Amino acid sequence: MTRLSRDDIIAGAGRRFATHGYHGTSMRDLGDDLGILGSSIYAHVGGKQELLVAVIEGGAEYFDVSAKAALEVDGAAGQLKAFIKGHIDVILDHRAEARTYLSEVDFLDPERRDTVAQRRDRYEMYLVEILDACVMEGILSKEVDVRLASIYTLSILNTVDRWFSESGRVKRAELSEDVYRFVLRGLGGTL
Amino acid sequence: MTRLSRDDIIAGAGRRFATHGYHGTSMRDLGDDLGILGSSIYAHVGGKQELLVAVIEGGAEYFDVSAKAALEVDGAAGQLKAFIKGHIDVILDHRAEARTYLSEVDFLDPERRDTVAQRRDRYEMYLVEILDACVMEGILSKEVDVRLASIYTLSILNTVDRWFSESGRVKRAELSEDVYRFVLRGLGGTL
DNA sequence: CCTACCGATCGGTAGG
DNA sequence: CCTACCGATCGGTAGG
Numbered sequence: 001m002t003r004l005s006r007d008d009i010i011a012g013a014g015r016r017f018a019t020h021g022y023h024g025t026s027m028r029d030l031g032d033d034l035g036i037l038g039s040s041i042y043a044h045v046g047g048k049q050e051l052l053v054a055v056i057e058g059g060a061e062y063f064d065v066s067a068k069a070a071l072e073v074d075g076a077a078g079q080l081k082a083f084i085k086g087h088i089d090v091i092l093d094h095r096a097e098a099r100t101y102l103s104e105v106d107f108l109d110p111e112r113r114d115t116v117a118q119r120r121d122r123y124e125m126y127l128v129e130i131l132d133a134c135v136m137e138g139i140l141s142k143e144v145d146v147r148l149a150s151i152y153t154l155s156i157l158n159t160v161d162r163w164f165s166e167s168g169r170v171k172r173a174e175l176s177e178d179v180y181r182f183v184l185r186g187l188g189g190t191l
Numbered sequence: 192m193t194r195l196s197r198d199d200i201i202a203g204a205g206r207r208f209a210t211h212g213y214h215g216t217s218m219r220d221l222g223d224d225l226g227i228l229g230s231s232i233y234a235h236v237g238g239k240q241e242l243l244v245a246v247i248e249g250g251a252e253y254f255d256v257s258a259k260a261a262l263e264v265d266g267a268a269g270q271l272k273a274f275i276k277g278h279i280d281v282i283l284d285h286r287a288e289a290r291t292y293l294s295e296v297d298f299l300d301p302e303r304r305d306t307v308a309q310r311r312d313r314y315e316m317y318l319v320e321i322l323d324a325c326v327m328e329g330i331l332s333k334e335v336d337v338r339l340a341s342i343y344t345l346s347i348l349n350t351v352d353r354w355f356s357e358s359g360r361v362k363r364a365e366l367s368e369d370v371y372r373f374v375l376r377g378l379g380g381t382l
Numbered sequence: 383c384c385t386a387c388c389g390a391t392c393g394g395t396a397g398g
Numbered sequence: 399c400c401t402a403c404c405g406a407t408c409g410g411t412a413g414g
Binding site: 019020021022023024103106107145148149151152155156158159163170175178179181182183185186187188 | 210211212213214215294297298336339340342343346347349350354361369370372373374376377378379
Binding site: 218 | 392393394395
């Protein structure tokens with residue numbers, strides 16, 4: 001039994017926030033999960049809100065890293081494919097942080113919430129850029145509403161953790177491929 | 192200043208739950224919104240959980256009615272169009288109930304939560320039925336994974352209230368049309 | 383990380 | 399629907 005690290009506490013908070021919500025989680029609940037008292041958590045972090053900030057910014061970071069990597073790929077089609085696969089990997093490999101990031105932002109203090117919202121907008125803009133590139137390369141028609149397309153795509157991607165199971169019928173690689181095909185075709189593109 | 196009805200209380204609860212979450216809402220918060228004391232709410236309902244049940248089952252009912260109406264339409268394409276338009280109308284005309292239904296189900300008592308989950312599965316089955324009909328009518332290919340298709344479609348539909356604005360660039364009728372086209376094309380169908 | 387607390391707020395009730 | 403409460407739980411702190 002060694003002492004817990006700050007990261008352990010944050011990871012535990014992420015799991016609780018993702019399943020029970022920020023307001024549905026008490027410091028004592030969290031302590032129980034970690035095998036310590038609720039009050040002992042204050043030896044590692046300043047407070048409950050600080051935990052939410054850490055979890056959410058951790059989640060945001062995963063998505064940003066993934067998007068930036070996707071932009072490095074050659075060719076718009078490859079970028080779109082990488083963006084989709086990257087998003088699915090983040091959401092499934094970091095379920096707690098990703099879900100908290102996607103669902104609990106509203107409970108951040110107003111100022112921090114705005115910052116995170118901007119960061120999320122920027123992430124969406126990466127996808128818009130990629131879709132624009134698809135139009136420029138002639139993979140997608142100029143008539144495509146790229147803004148709507150990015151919203152549809154992210155709606156699908158952000159829900160994956162709600163139904164996907166690693167042991168299910170559909171495999172993860174197939175899913176990425178299928179979403180890519182669905183989106184590209186949906187926009188009238190050529191595969 | 193006349194007395195509030197039970198429905199007024201439930202509507203108020205829906206608004207609060209949708210924006211602040213079930214656990215982020217206290218009976219006193221709710222009373223403030225309604226212009227009464229938190230404790231006065233107990234003259235109308237048995238408790239907080241009963242409010243959540245009422246809001247969520249109200250939301251579920253709107254969706255069910257909409258889906259059943261869609262199934263009455265002639266032709267699979269028309270049914271799909273009606274299902275999509277109906278879902279968007281429910282989510283935008285009853286934002287509070289719909290959002291609470293979609294986001295706060297986990298906070299229902301276990302038994303009730305299972306019932307609601309079944310109801311939601313049944314709603315998804317309506318869409319699967321419609322997509323199956325599309326395959327049978329030759330609008331969609333037999334290779335289409337109808338289960339995945341229904342998930343993608345509902346993912347898009349369930350997120351609409353998060354970004355759509357009545358005063359925005361895209362009109363509601365255009366949106367329904369656009370989602371319909373996106374889905375049908377995405378599945379390799381013919382418009 | 384625990385002991386021993388604190389004031390504030392929570393869901394809810396009795397009685398009118 | 400209000401007055402006047404109740405015990406339980408909340409986020410958080412002082413001191414070790």
